[in-house]
Amino acid sequence: MTAVRTSVLPPYAAQLRVYEPLAAYPEPERARWQAYAAEHGPDADGTAEAVAAAALAEQRRALAALAGRTPGALPERESERALVRVVDRVTYVCPWTERLRSWQALDELREALPAFLLDTVLPPAVRAAAESDQARWRAAHPDARPWILTSRWEVPVRWCLPFGEEDRRFVPAAPAGGEGPAAPAALFYLTSMAQARRRVARGYRALRAAVPASAQGPGGALVAGVEQIGRWLEEFHPRSLVELDYGGLVHLLGPQRLAAERSVAVVEAGVVALRAGDTAAALRAYESVTARWRRVLALRQAS
Template identity: 70%
Template structure:
């Protein structure tokens, strides 16, 4: 395929994007705060500036997950919750985004059950295994009623609603190597495209978009998406950071398309037109953005 890039790594990153929240260390109650502080002292930050990516740490998470599968009989979910996290330092403040692998595995199992054919689902995760995992989840949720993931994952596309918290000025593209393939940067760091913004700004943008969309297209898909994203963001500390990471999609799209991609800015332009009363221009911008990402999503059927 013309725009697909070869990945020079022992692990092929999944074609998935991630929406993450990094909460400041002070947001965590004890003893979690002390645990994350000790973890940060031992491991160091994955990104020590806003313009740095956590792509290398994402590959590390993927390698760890594959090692778990290779070392034992595959399970529907890990036996215990991960003690790992993505760490960012911005303006001298430590921000923590826990992997929460077990919680996310439950969610992935729920998505698989909702979207996969029954025959495939039963082969991948037998009914007895699913029932045990679901019972385990119910017991865990009874003791953690406020649990929510710090990371949302979307495979083969970036949902248009995920761009709502961001503007084009929040975009950061970290190119790959000098060989033009966009794979590994200097010192072996992978290529990345991500947006990073303070929580207050993210909430403000989503709220403004929701108001405009609710007035113009109250039954539209994007207004429901804005409500969904807004509710999720409200679960976190107001001084958090919000990140949209293209993840493994950078290897699917290729460097030329990444350089040209301005999805958040295009959505922002469309919302600006909507607020100005130019519904036709707003629909045109939203339609073009949606069609482009649906073409990316369609690649999952390619061979």
């Protein structure tokens, strides 16, 4: 593997990932991932290790691929790389699916930017070609879904629901030693698919009981978002692992805020309060988390 050394930090983005066991993949895909895992080794061995170094290496590799040429709307071919975790001697694989995720990012960009700015970033002809490629690929892969969801500048409230405080793992940054590069800090949550589905279903039922199905505004949007996450998790093998990785947000938060960051615990307490009928306490928990991430989101405008 070619090492790409740059001073770039990871993007200020979090990721929600699913790692499926090798047994979940049909042949010949299973054999390919098995060979990949054997050749590259695990990116994390056990539940306490982070995949931060591997994720950063992949982001730097993508940056190097863009250097020296005109950026396109998406990669020319699908990535054959993945994140690999080994837990209790079972190998779990999370494919990068960069091409599929690039199409999704293009959709998000279309919604986020005004037309004149979008045309500057990605000319209409480039977008049209990407959309045509996507339509053809979707026709051939109607059941495709990404193993990775990305959120920039925040951890959405709905992403906290699959996890409990006991799933929290913080790995401090390690200084460079000899020839080896420095290891980035990492904050992540890791749980079983069974636990994740159970918690999301519990939170969804509590929210549906408290928020009318026709509700507009943040409440209705939260219910819809939780339902979407639940449906996404149902697409994967029941013995998968689910991970919330704060990614580059650890650099944005800084040491003090990072140590105090307990959004998952606050959301978990809010669901408990909601199930007990204490809507005031649940609302305080929700407002606490959203206010915390609004302060982080405000940094987008900082120059």
